[in-house]
Amino acid sequence: MSTLKYLVAYPADVQAQVAQLLQQNTLRDFLLKRYPEPHNIANDKALREYIFDLKNQYLKSSSPLSKVIYDSKLHVVRNALGTHSFVSRVQGNKLKSKNEIRISSVFKKAPEAFLNMIAVHELAHIREKEHNKAFYQLCEHMQPDYHQLEFEMRVYLTQLETHGSIYD
Template sequence: MNPLLRYIQGYPQHILEPVTQMIESGRFTTWFEKRYPANHDIKSEKALFEYTMAIKNRYMKKTAPLSKVIYDSKIHLINNALGLHTYVAKVHGGKIKSKNEIRIASVFKNAPEPLLRMLVVHELAHIKEKEHDKAFYQLCCHMEPDYHQLELDARLFMIYQEINKKK
């Protein structure tokens, strides 16, 4: 199996086959660039926080606040994750203080905006739904109707990144 396909392992054959053919024929990069011709301009962590808060305030006003949203260069090394949501609760003077943080893999600093949005939506959904269950994916699709397609495309973006790294 082509090592690039590790990002989409578990997807059905009717998805794996055309991707494999495009990679082997050298057409994958051109196809991806045609599908996503431009990258977002959300480069700073302040801009990422504001972007995330706009989505949160639109769909999840009543959930716990976010204390931090950052790009994290270490994420890609941890379990091939693309983003992480962390929740920390500390007892402070008899009160429980909680912090929700979202970390997005730095590779998505230079990605198409729909893929960044999908990752932000995914991590925001974890504030309310901890497990990847039906309720979690329903919430993701509520915030981003094309969620499942964009999740696949984010994985295809990882393949795109690796192909272009080799050039």
């Protein structure tokens, strides 16, 4: 089951179900039935607006974002959900901080639900730096089916790696 590297944290029976769909070559059909269309957020400007809308809806009083981009250099296995970086610099007598969100360009042609889940994950890091209980509670507040979407996004990555995009 080396093709299931995105699902190693899930129970063996769940992995077996996904492996069976892969073996039967029906994983693409399963995903297309749930997500028939990719999102249309294709460039950095549209991504920035999309994430700023989410931030303004759920995290108005949190630190500002200085950069939001798709990043073709992100390695999907290590940073499957993108990255959030926080940098503090002393400028004069003030401490300036910058928050950046980078999402792998693999998600330019993905279901909007997955992009939303990734955006929620990275936005939650503005308030909670660690993956702790408060972090996941914040993710679920912004995206009630967060955990299901994360699982399905990992199934999507498995499909993408083994058989290509579901939208081709």
